[in-house]
Amino acid sequence: MNHPTLHNPSLSTKFIQIQGVEQTFTTTKGLFPALRDINLNIARGEFVSLIGHSGCGKSTLLNLIAGLTTPTAGNLLCANKEIKGPGPERAVVFQNHSLLPWLTCHANVHLAVERVFGKKETKAQLQARTAAALELVGLSHAAHKRPGEISGGMKQRVGIARALSMEPQVLLMDEPFGALDALTRAKLQDELLEIVARTRSTVVMVTHDVDEAVLLSDQIVMLTNGPAATIGEVLQVPLARPRNRVALAEDRDYQRCRKAVIDFLYTRQGHVEKAA
């Protein structure tokens, strides 16, 4: 899949800009400040993980970047344009893969392809895009199956194929592997590493998993506990790519990054149950 080459250097480090963002929800009990003072820049092609304790506001922040919600205060920009709503340049992969159960894998992906490219491309081109996306995640053989006939890991790969088929500039993933067993999860993480290297996508991923965050990311954004959560620390992960999980297990930088995230989560943000 072709992704435009970047010529404007100012965009390269500030592809996604999050400036002074605050999100307060109106609830039956009154106002609930979920996020405050969020400032973050994400470069094009960067892989960023959002990590923090349950309920701190990771999904809230991802939904803001997706344009599914608008902030109470502050600005979000993508490629210098204000994010005003969802758009095909920002595709979302959810934990529950959200496939239509009555459609085949091919038809599920084709639906997204048609929405984005349907007006300007021929039927054959649309079919080719769909087939290419399924091939990218190694699922050509299951194209004719329905979601009920394939495993959880395969469903998640269809969800990723569907997102990638739109040729998004940004892939937003909300705990994409959270519902999978450890071995399937590791396999999909490795596949994602390869796909992202090939497509050079910018990725923002919510995760609870420290090893997943270190293995995949260039930056790990650590959120403080809510309410009114904010960015406590941003860790740069200087590990060379391609990354190999077996080799990394003994790598000093890997261990240092892992320890930094664990220290943040369990020492400095010790899990405090918040008042209801």
Ligand SMILES: Nc1ncnc2c1ncn2[C@@H]1O[C@H](COP(=O)(O)OP(=O)(O)OP(=O)(O)O)[C@@H](O)[C@H]1O
């Ligand atoms: N629409 C909403 N209305 C009211 N409160 C909300 C709404 N969405 C989220 N919240 C609250 O905002 C806080 C952050 O929620 P969010 O789902 O972003 O957390 P999270 O870090 O993704 O959690 P988890 O890791 O458990 O998925 C929580 O206290 C949640 O109850």
